[in-house]
Amino acid sequence: MSQQIVVIGDIGVMGNMIHIGDEAMFEALVDAMRQRGIHGITGISSAPIESSARYGISAVSTVGWPRERADRVERMARVTAAVSDSTVLANDDQAHAVIAAIAASDGVAIAGGGNMSTLWPHHIFERATIGAIAAALGKPLVISGQTLGPELDHPDTALVRKLLSSARLVGLREASSFALSERLGLGESITQTIDDASYLVDGAVGDSTEYCLVSISSHVAGAARSDVVVALAALLDALALDTGLEIVFLAHFGALDGPSRGDSVMHDAVMNAMKGPGRVVAPTDSVAAARLARGAAMVVSSRYHPVVFAVPAGVPTIGIPVDDYTGVKLRGALGNFGQDGLLPVAELLAGNGPALAARLWTDREIIRAEAVTLTTTARAMSAAWWDRVAAVFGAAGEDLHS
Known part of the structure; x- marks a missing residue:
């Protein structure tokens, strides 16, 4: 039973x-x-x-x-x-x-x-x-x-x-x-x-050279939202110019269809401020979002879970914390898989984003290689954790995590 x-x-x-x-x-x-x-x-x-x-x-x-x-x-x-x-x-x-x-x-x-x-x-x-x-x-x-x-x-x-x-x-x-x-x-x-959803989607990831995934919350703490929009637009324009990547926006808190709400409002503002083009992908479910993050060539996010999804696959990632709470989460998600691409809002507003993006892009093969090493252990530890959870409830906890 x-x-x-x-x-x-x-x-x-x-x-x-x-x-x-x-x-x-x-x-x-x-x-x-x-x-x-x-x-x-x-x-x-x-x-x-x-x-x-x-x-x-x-x-x-x-x-x-x-x-x-x-x-x-x-x-x-x-x-x-x-x-x-x-x-x-x-x-x-x-x-x-x-x-x-x-x-x-x-x-x-x-x-x-x-x-x-x-x-x-x-x-x-x-x-x-x-x-x-x-x-x-x-x-x-x-x-x-x-x-x-x-x-x-x-x-x-x-x-x-x-x-x-x-x-x-x-x-x-x-x-x-x-x-x-x-x-x-x-x-x-x-x-x-690690975060429960780190391996919601797993398996091999191809070497994408096509897009940078962007997910930005409307929450910017004490900063002026208009200034943050301008700085994000400049960062993404510079990133697109340096890498040739398409800029793709995905709301992690947003409407399944209809008018822009949640993160999409911020995305619309950033796209309007960009000199280059951007494309929007509507949210549907967690698995689709995880696949999109894992398949990206780079991720830029003030949301937590695009980072969680991306870093086990070795995707170079910029996390943008707006306060201590988001800083703790983003620093942890990045650090669990050997990345350090933290860009606090103050640094974003100071114009330091393009240099960070350029460094991560240059180091992308090193980042991918380190993730391959770290994720082998992390995946096994995650599976062992779920075995322990199931055992608490009386399940056998067989090795079913291949």
């Missing part, structure tokens, strides 16, 4: 808007569990009907959270209490379905993400509550591929520490998060991993 597990990720296409990276980490975990014989999967989603159809799984709604912290604390207490006394919640409360799914499962997995930060308090509460439900029901919990912080206030630190301490396994996807876990006094359940 196949094991039944509950998996939470920040999934669910709402208003026709998809977030490629969040979907990718969930999909990678689901794929890995299916390869290891776990086919009974219930996802926790903001759009359960959509997610059920997209992944061929059962799905329930998220617990749902009020805006104020005091109300979240009270909601968490009531939802946790409902495990043993359902009458503490209204009959139509969506948390009942979450509790029932966990009760019927062999365990719970929290898919990868960067949610354990005070920047996203409702995500901390969601995961902490799901962890508390699992503990109350005696179900094993696994937490995979996380970034911790770097911003964690005292109350959120307490929630994160308790959540991570309750898990059988915890995977952290960069060295800085692992170091933070040590400062939090967390124990031997912590493993330093």
